[in-house]
Amino acid sequence: MKITLLVGTMTGTAQLVAQELELAWDDGETRVETLLMEKVDASVFSREGIFLVVTSTYGQGDVPDNAKPLYEELKAKRPDLSRVRYGLFGLGDRTYAETFNFGGKRFDEILQELGAQRIGERVQHDAASGVLPEESAVEWGEGWLALARESAALGARAGQSPERIRP
Numbered sequence: 001m002k003i004t005l006l007v008g009t010m011t012g013t014a015q016l017v018a019q020e021l022e023l024a025w026d027d028g029e030t031r032v033e034t035l036l037m038e039k040v041d042a043s044v045f046s047r048e049g050i051f052l053v054v055t056s057t058y059g060q061g062d063v064p065d066n067a068k069p070l071y072e073e074l075k076a077k078r079p080d081l082s083r084v085r086y087g088l089f090g091l092g093d094r095t096y097a098e099t100f101n102f103g104g105k106r107f108d109e110i111l112q113e114l115g116a117q118r119i120g121e122r123v124q125h126d127a128a129s130g131v132l133p134e135e136s137a138v139e140w141g142e143g144w145l146a147l148a149r150e151s152a153a154l155g156a157r158a159g160q161s162p163e164r165i166r167p
């Protein structure tokens with residue numbers, strides 16, 4: 001299974017989360033690639049495999065600067081993402097009560113609008129909780145990886161002809 005981690009970050013915390021997940025998951029059978037969002041455009045979603053968006057929140061509940069071009073492109077071009085399956089790990093701080101984790105929420109909303117299917121619940125890490133995001137991500141990631149594997153297996157079966165699915 002292939003997993004692409006898409007990272008939206010201002011000061012590198014989300015990137016650290018992605019690095020730890022890559023270390024925990026990439027074992028030859030599961031192949032993980034981490035891409036900073038400023039390095040990609042919306043065509044990234046035509047890649048094979050499953051996506052995990054790891055993004056923080058800045059400004060007035062905005063996506064981080066490096067995520068803005070991708071986010072704006074998705075909103076403007078509205079590609080059909082109905083074949084895309086993704087997870088969402090958001091980073092934020094509850095001190096910003098009105099806009100807590102809005103960066104992740106914004107990505108989640110646009111991906112859903114474009115037809116993509118989320119695997120698992122959207123995570124909202126809280127920097128004020130005292131729990132390190134990379135630690136909570138690795139713990140959460142075990143369950144998410146199992147769901148992602150299930151989803152990948154279902155996707156592979158759905159891609160086969162009916163004859164091949166029959167026992």
Ligand SMILES: Cc1cc2nc3c(=O)[nH]c(=O)nc-3n(C[C@H](O)[C@H](O)[C@H](O)COP(=O)(O)O)c2cc1C
Nearest residue numbers: 009010011012013014056057061092093096100101
């Ligand atoms: C200037 C500034 C604005 C922020 N605005 C928000 C916000 O509106 N909502 C939120 O949940 N977190 C907000 N945060 C918290 C960050 O999203 C959080 O600290 C995150 O872990 C940073 O991750 P990063 O280093 O990957 O960018 C803000 C942080 C800063 C420094």
